[in-house]
Amino acid sequence: MDIVVSNKGSRPLYEQIADQIKGAILRGEAKAGDPLPSIRSLAKALHISILTVQKAYDTLQEEGFIETTAGKGCYVAPQNQDFYLEEQQKKIEEKFAEAITIARASGISLEKLTDLLSLMYEEDE
The missing domain is CATH 1.10.10.10 (Winged helix-like DNA-binding domain superfamily/Winged helix DNA-binding domain)
Structure with missing residues (x-):
């Protein structure tokens, strides 16, 4: 490592x-x-x-x-998958909260924000 x-x-x-x-x-x-x-x-x-x-x-x-x-x-330490998933979800929630704040301040609608997220998510596959 x-x-x-x-x-x-x-x-x-x-x-x-x-x-x-x-x-x-x-x-x-x-x-x-x-x-x-x-x-x-x-x-x-x-x-x-x-x-x-x-x-x-x-x-x-x-x-x-x-x-x-x-x-x-x-x-x-031995970990279960639920613990790892929870840790990752917390990180994602923090980033989403930041993105939502920026979107609201910029007047970007929820629909445009979800479209952008979908596009970016599918782009990396």
Whole structure:
């Protein structure tokens, strides 16, 4: 699993790390029981503080994506598909809310917004 962080964005480094690991889990690239890089080795590879990686791992553990075993490290937690689906739906709802706000402010009708969504959705198939 390749993790890339950037200081140029407005998002904190720990969020960038956590989001990339979550993405790998949701895409099935990292499976239940797979080990994650140690906090020290990831911090060293990314040239960032150990505390930053620790915060990312703490966030992932709180959200149920990883488990930590004392003295052994961090592993991808076993998840059920409903949990993953719920996580993805929350992200979509946030994006939809943003799109709706922009559409309303621009005077774009619901019909045009749904047509645009349908077109974009089918375009990627």
